């Protein structure tokens with residue numbers, strides 16, 4: 001599906017995200033007529049400080065992300081820059097969010113960034129990911145993370161998206177830089193209860 005260039009979609013999307021944030025608990029059960037699929041995740045990292053291994057799994061019936069992050073240095077002043085964009089117009093990405101947050105402050109107070117909060121609290125449910133600063137040396141993992149389609153509004157357009165993230169120290173030294181690409185697939189009209197095939 002292709003939306004006209006002047007479609008009011010992005011603003012509605014943000015409003016709906018805001019409502020989801022306010023309501024906060026995912027009380028609404030119901031199926032979604034789309035699936036979020038991860039397609040690639042190019043990344044680079046600073047091997048003097050961390051070792052990062054990110055894998056997306058992408059088969060016809062399942063899609064998930066696994067992360068193993070080995071931190072080799074105590075980190076206590078870390079910044080996260082992220083951007084989320086949807087491709088509504090064949091190659092023209094519409095940026096829905098583009099922010100830099102003080103990651104250590106965010107870990108103390110998730111409410112300071114409502115979009116990140118929804119995603120990060122979902123991530124913390126699976127595996128042992130970073131919960132506070134200083135970030136101690138050690139291995140942080142995220143196993144088979146699936147995007148919970150229930151987090152998203154029931155209406156989203158069929159579109160590709162990316163989520164870019166860059167983690168830096170206060171002095172500007174980049175520790176991690178990656179971009180997760182995926183797409184919202186409605187092509188089969190499937191719902192979450194059924195298996196589906198990409199054909």
Ligand SMILES: *[C@@H]1O[C@H](CO)[C@@H](O)[C@H](O)[C@H]1NC(C)=O
Pocket residue numbers: 037038039040058198
């Ligand atoms: C994942 O699936 C998409 C099709 O939806 C395909 O284009 C892409 O190459 C696949 N990536 C991997 C890593 O299998």
Ligand SMILES: *[C@@H]1O[C@H](CO)[C@@H](O)[C@H](O)[C@H]1NC(C)=O
Pocket residue numbers: 089090091092
């Ligand atoms: C992206 O949008 C611009 C201006 O709106 C247009 O000229 C261009 O053709 C679009 N690119 C693609 C790949 O559709």
Ligand SMILES: *[C@@H]1O[C@H](CO)[C@@H](O)[C@H](O)[C@H]1NC(C)=O
Pocket residue numbers: 083085095098
């Ligand atoms: C985010 O905003 C900065 C400037 O504030 C800009 O340089 C950058 O290109 C933007 N990123 C995206 C993905 O739009």
